[in-house]
Amino acid sequence: MTTNWHEDGSTILLPPKAAVTASAWRHHHILDLDDFTQDEIELILHITGSMKEVLARPIKKVPALRGKTIMTLFYENSTRTRLSFELAAKSLSADISNLTASTSSIVKGESLIDTLLTLESLGADVVIIRHPQSGAPNLAAQHIKGSVINAGDGWHAHPTQALLDMYTMRAHKGVIKDLKVTIIGDTKHSRVSRSNIWGLTTMGAVVTVCSPPTLLPIGFNQPVAYFPKVRIEPDIHKAIEGADVVMVLRLQLERMQSGLLPSMREYINLYQLNEERLKLAKPDALVMHPGPMNEGLEISTGVAHGSQSVINEQVTNGVAVRMALLYLLAGGKKA
Amino acid sequence: MKPILIKDARIIDPSQKIDSTGSILIAEGKIAWLGTGDQKPATNGHEVVVAKNLIAAPGFIDLHCHLRDPGLEEKETIASGTLAAARGGFTTVCCMPNTEPAIDNRSIIDYVKTKATSEGVVRVLPIGCITRGRKGEALADMGEMASAGAVAFSDDGSPVMNSRLMRQALDYSLAFGLPVIEHCEDKVLAENGQMNEGIISTRLGLPGIPAAAEESMVARDIALAELTGARLHIAHVSTSGSVEMVRAGKQKGIRVTCEVTPHHLTLSEEMVMGYNTNAKVNPPLRTRRDIEALIEGLKDGTIDAIATDHAPHTSLEKLCEFAYAPFGISMLETAFGMLMGLFQTGKIDLNLLISKMTWEPANILGDKFGKLGRLVVGNPADIVLIDPEKEWIVDPASFASKGQNTPLGGAKLKGKVVTTIFQGKVVFRE
Amino acid sequence: MSAKVILTAEDIRRTLARIAHEIIEHNKSMSDLMLVGLLTRGVPLAKRLAANIKTFESAEVAVGTLDISLYRDDLDSMDFKPLLNSTLIPGDIGQKTVILVDDVLYTGRSTRAALDALIDYGRPRAIQLAVLIDRGHRELPIRADYIGKNIPSARTEEIRVELVETDGVDQVTIFPANEEGKTA
Numbered sequence: 001m002t003t004n005w006h007e008d009g010s011t012i013l014l015p016p017k018a019a020v021t022a023s024a025w026r027h028h029h030i031l032d033l034d035d036f037t038q039d040e041i042e043l044i045l046h047i048t049g050s051m052k053e054v055l056a057r058p059i060k061k062v063p064a065l066r067g068k069t070i071m072t073l074f075y076e077n078s079t080r081t082r083l084s085f086e087l088a089a090k091s092l093s094a095d096i097s098n099l100t101a102s103t104s105s106i107v108k109g110e111s112l113i114d115t116l117l118t119l120e121s122l123g124a125d126v127v128i129i130r131h132p133q134s135g136a137p138n139l140a141a142q143h144i145k146g147s148v149i150n151a152g153d154g155w156h157a158h159p160t161q162a163l164l165d166m167y168t169m170r171a172h173k174g175v176i177k178d179l180k181v182t183i184i185g186d187t188k189h190s191r192v193s194r195s196n197i198w199g200l201t202t203m204g205a206v207v208t209v210c211s212p213p214t215l216l217p218i219g220f221n222q223p224v225a226y227f228p229k230v231r232i233e234p235d236i237h238k239a240i241e242g243a244d245v246v247m248v249l250r251l252q253l254e255r256m257q258s259g260l261l262p263s264m265r266e267y268i269n270l271y272q273l274n275e276e277r278l279k280l281a282k283p284d285a286l287v288m289h290p291g292p293m294n295e296g297l298e299i300s301t302g303v304a305h306g307s308q309s310v311i312n313e314q315v316t317n318g319v320a321v322r323m324a325l326l327y328l329l330a331g332g333k334k335a
Numbered sequence: 336m337k338p339i340l341i342k343d344a345r346i347i348d349p350s351q352k353i354d355s356t357g358s359i360l361i362a363e364g365k366i367a368w369l370g371t372g373d374q375k376p377a378t379n380g381h382e383v384v385v386a387k388n389l390i391a392a393p394g395f396i397d398l399h400c401h402l403r404d405p406g407l408e409e410k411e412t413i414a415s416g417t418l419a420a421a422r423g424g425f426t427t428v429c430c431m432p433n434t435e436p437a438i439d440n441r442s443i444i445d446y447v448k449t450k451a452t453s454e455g456v457v458r459v460l461p462i463g464c465i466t467r468g469r470k471g472e473a474l475a476d477m478g479e480m481a482s483a484g485a486v487a488f489s490d491d492g493s494p495v496m497n498s499r500l501m502r503q504a505l506d507y508s509l510a511f512g513l514p515v516i517e518h519c520e521d522k523v524l525a526e527n528g529q530m531n532e533g534i535i536s537t538r539l540g541l542p543g544i545p546a547a548a549e550e551s552m553v554a555r556d557i558a559l560a561e562l563t564g565a566r567l568h569i570a571h572v573s574t575s576g577s578v579e580m581v582r583a584g585k586q587k588g589i590r591v592t593c594e595v596t597p598h599h600l601t602l603s604e605e606m607v608m609g610y611n612t613n614a615k616v617n618p619p620l621r622t623r624r625d626i627e628a629l630i631e632g633l634k635d636g637t638i639d640a641i642a643t644d645h646a647p648h649t650s651l652e653k654l655c656e657f658a659y660a661p662f663g664i665s666m667l668e669t670a671f672g673m674l675m676g677l678f679q680t681g682k683i684d685l686n687l688l689i690s691k692m693t694w695e696p697a698n699i700l701g702d703k704f705g706k707l708g709r710l711v712v713g714n715p716a717d718i719v720l721i722d723p724e725k726e727w728i729v730d731p732a733s734f735a736s737k738g739q740n741t742p743l744g745g746a747k748l749k750g751k752v753v754t755t756i757f758q759g760k761v762v763f764r765e
Numbered sequence: 766m767s768a769k770v771i772l773t774a775e776d777i778r779r780t781l782a783r784i785a786h787e788i789i790e791h792n793k794s795m796s797d798l799m800l801v802g803l804l805t806r807g808v809p810l811a812k813r814l815a816a817n818i819k820t821f822e823s824a825e826v827a828v829g830t831l832d833i834s835l836y837r838d839d840l841d842s843m844d845f846k847p848l849l850n851s852t853l854i855p856g857d858i859g860q861k862t863v864i865l866v867d868d869v870l871y872t873g874r875s876t877r878a879a880l881d882a883l884i885d886y887g888r889p890r891a892i893q894l895a896v897l898i899d900r901g902h903r904e905l906p907i908r909a910d911y912i913g914k915n916i917p918s919a920r921t922e923e924i925r926v927e928l929v930e931t932d933g934v935d936q937v938t939i940f941p942a943n944e945e946g947k948t949a
Contacts, residue, residue: 034538050832050849059885062352062835092835111655135538135610154658156540186612210368219534323704327835327849 010328017063025156025328029141029148032157033198041166041203048317048323050169054091065094070332071119072128075136080291080315081151081160085128088322094125094330104229112136113143120144123331129153147329155189161290163196164321165202168314169245172286177204180283182239184273185249185298186215192290194247201228208232210239212271214260236271243281247288251298264297266317274300278308286310336759337382338362344386345460348393350709351688359391361716364759369710386720386756390685393708394426394457394694394717397462397492398594398700399516399570399642400667402428405446411647411737412623414454415449416667417646419736421763423667426717426754427458427707428645429700432469433492439464439475444483449741456762457755458703458717467513471495474504481511486700489516490747491570494552496522500592501556505565512701514568514592517707519577520544520618529658531604531619541657545620550576557584560591568699571644573618574642575628582637592699594642595629597670598742606742612653612660614742618645630682633691638698641688643670647738655757665738669729671721673743675750685717685723712749720754722765727751767941771916774935777897779811780913784895785817793864794888795824797890799858803867803879804850809898809930811866811949829854831865836878846915854886862891864910870896873907894949898937900924 005137027040054062070089082098089096099115103315112131119127120135126147126286129137134154141148152158170176181200187193187209200207222230233239240246255261278287287299287309295301303309339361346357346369352722360378368376397420403411405513411419413430422426430447432438435737438447444461451459463480467473469490477488494517495501501517508515525548530536532543553569560567569706572578573595584591598616603623604616614620632638644665668719671692675681697708729746731739755763772780792798794820802811808830815826832850856879870948875896883892892945901919914937918924927934 045430047849050835050851053851054835057886061885063881064835064837113654131656133658135657138610139656154540155542164598194540217537218545228540 009314023045026151028329029150030159030325030329031137031148031150032139033159033162033202034157036199036202038202038204039264041163041199044163044321044324044328045167045170047327048163048320051091051320053315053325053328054323055316060091061093062091063093064327064331065092066163068094069123070094070096070126070128070326070330071122071124072098072151073115073119074099075128075129075131076152078130078152079132084315084318085149085322087319087324091319091323092326092331094326106265112139114146116140120146136142149325149329151307152191154191155194156191157195158191158290159195159199160298160318160322161192162326163197163325164314164318165192165196165247165288165290166199167308167317167321168288169286171311171313171317173244176200180208180242181205181245181247182208182210182243182294183247183249184210184236184239184271186251186255187211187249188215189252189255190249193247196247197228197230201230208239208243210234210236210271212261212267213254215239227229236273236277237280238282240273240277244283245286245288246273246278246281248299250290250292251294267298271299272298272300273303273304275302278303278306284308288314336364336583337380337479338367338378338439339380339716339756339759339761340376340378341384341386341391341718341720342375344389344391346391346710347686347689348693348710349686350694351711354686356383359710359718361718361756362690364716365714366691366710366712366718369712372389383721388722388724388752389553390721391710392689392719393710393718394757395424395671395692396427396696396700396708397425397643397645397667398429398568398640398696399429399630400428400645401429401433401647401663403434403647404450405443405537408648409737412502413450413459414456415453415735415737416597416645416647417455417457417459419665419667419734420678421456421755422735422752423638423643423669424671424721424755425457425643425667425748426718426755426757426762427460427704428653428667429460429462429486431489431491432464433490436467436637437464437469438462438467438485441469441476441479443484448484457675457757460484460490460700462487462516462705463491464488465495466500469493469502473498473743474486474507477507477511477513481513481684485513485537487514487516487568489518491516491518494518494520498555499639502559502563505559505563505567509563509565512566514566514699514701516568516570517565518570519549519556521548521552521570523550524548528619529615530607531695532622533604533622535607535613539607546574549574549618550580553577553580557581557591559587560584561587563736564590566572571596571599571618571642572629572632572638573599573621573625575625578632578637579658582632582635585637592639593637594696595633595638596644597666597673598664600629600633600641601673602742604646610657611742612655612657612738613664613744615653615657615662616644616664617661617662623671624674631679634683639691640675640699641670641691642696643667643693645736645738647736648739648740649737650739652683653740663738663740664742665731665734665736665740667736668734669741669743669748671752672729672748675723675748679749716756716759718756719752720756721750722753723750725749725753751761768938770936770938772937775848777913777935778788779889780816780897781813784911784913784936785814785821788814788864788895789822791817791910793927795822795826796863797825797860798856799829799861799863799905801829801831801865801879801883803853803865803875804830806868807866807926808930809928810868812930814866814895821925827855827861831879831882833875833878833882836881838874838878840941858889860881861889862893863889864893864895866895868897868928869924870894870899870907870912871902873903875904877905877920897926898924
């Protein structure tokens, strides 16, 4: 079941009907992947494909979101994610404005709610929030009429990153079901890993987590239905063995300072993804990283730029995924 | 003040093992007569309160609440806080000293007592700090505070992290026969925690306060209580491990007592889901296993009292990112209603519930106030009338407390205080 | 009035043969042509026209597909969002004469969206429009170059085109307004 189009146009397969039509779309916000069904994720990935096609055109613009106002509210610095959203919005002909914490009245102590109400009065249809505290986008969603997209909150979630990661995996591997995905690094503080775990397990992948014990989230794999089941494997060699995808997480240098890790040297010795260790994965395994990378720390330069790395594609796919989400949230009747 | 006859109530006074219908006569602010069955006293010009189908019990005693006065009056004042207490059935409240300035000397204690007399609606007993300014560095003038009227010492909100200083505080308190109330929490281990550490904190991406942060401090303090022979009272126990340690300590004869809050007996960490800042409290709401252990501890006598830890905050302060919201639940007006849920589901006996809110907390207070919480002739007439069948919906906007921060907004409860009498005067009537 | 079949499979076959001949007659060189079908049913129609042209002229005409969802001017008023499917334009349209192919020409708004989309791909030498059915009620100044059949219709009637590739059968049916009085 593919949407491959033959180049000579002679045998054109009509696309399969997605099980969830866009007309049944029920999410007014994108806060976390924990309440997205498999069909809904399929739909997003499907539309991402169309958006990728738009980005491949000579004129990378369509008028679908003309007249819609999108605002980004970043309480944490992030050039690449913010740019990615900006490009996505502009490709759909929406108007986009950016508010960063350091350059606004937020510094003067204006509360999140007040800032949001201001954005709403300015006509924001979609607000994209990145915030150092978990739950801030959830709070925002309760207080504005427009849609909220979580661009990363504290340790909690980064749904758009997980979606672009899954899109990248599917583009290379065809399906996500039964894929063996190994996530290496600081999963305790990584919202990227959390959202990926939610999305991947929903889509039927098998997830292995390899973290130093101090950097593992509390309570994984307890018999309570609050978090998906993952395999925990502290030995990197066993964790990587047979993997279809190896996802490396960025290590924040503060972790050494706060006593969670003894030293960079120790981390590199035990957890760095290098060429030797990568050989334990399947020969066509993908190497992924949400960026920005600490080359030489969590990932060796050779692997980062090696033939199995799809890290640059992740960035490109990020724009397409964000276009798909903006289309689903803002394309159509104004609320 | 007109005398009052409470007629034909179901009188429950666990201190005297009374649980039967009867009547109570109040005169000149005191309990003048109490009789069971059809006995009636001689009456003349009394106000009659027909209490059929109501329970008459001693007015509740709260060992732990925050009245925020002086210094934080936007959250609560002695006036609004005691009004809230009356609505909740409490006729005596002990207020914690984490005010601004902290209650660590005679003049602030005098301030609290004066304001309580002029504006307060129920009895307010001040608790003094253990350390000066609650800074945890040097002992406060316990003697001065004791003679000014402090009923206990506590740095609540913070533990005394320095073990040597805590030992000295316990030693020194022996001179005054007053308990040292400790908020057991290793602040370093709890570092930046926002809720109970566990699978839900992982789900929400919030740093957690592990049970060990409380338990390690409980263990230390019980050892120090054993060492010094002083009276240690552990505030708001919340974990099964803490209950076990207090149980073991009591068996060894160590003078340790403890209290539990209504919310720790009824609400689990799942209330925080959705980043509900109204469920953000310290110690945090824990797991269902902990709740079961706390209920067991109540039943087998390990836990001596139920105390509300009433912690009002302004609505604006709680309307923000979860990590920035202050800890605390406004509890006085919902405490009894919440606890009735435990009775209605058969988890605890009504007599036990009332016991833990009346004479048992009074016992902790030592000689001067230790006789409160009992319907004994000659005692101040502190009486609460309860309708155990009354169904009501929690409406924070109608609280007397300035703090509307409760996770129970809109909840339907069964069982309500309908009249509160303090020293013979009706201070709340439904 | 009940549903009425206005074109049978055989009618459709003959109509497409006639249109193919018209296209051949009106355009000098088949190699300069590109047939672009509008998703969904324009696509098999374009494919069949290309097959016809191959049979009649032994000439290969490039065939592409176009999804106009992102160009609609009525997204704001729709209750639902159209599902997106990919557009494929084989090759450079710069020097080509593009013939848009659709099943029904009605208000003309789909054609306008298709024109916008095509122009984002490049600057064709000319754009023509071939439709199986023209049912009138234009809301924009748009006309078709090749028309299979003119079907005057009331706005309340529904005209349904079914093709073997998409629906398992070839026929065009006209339905009166349904019980709720909704238009197609």
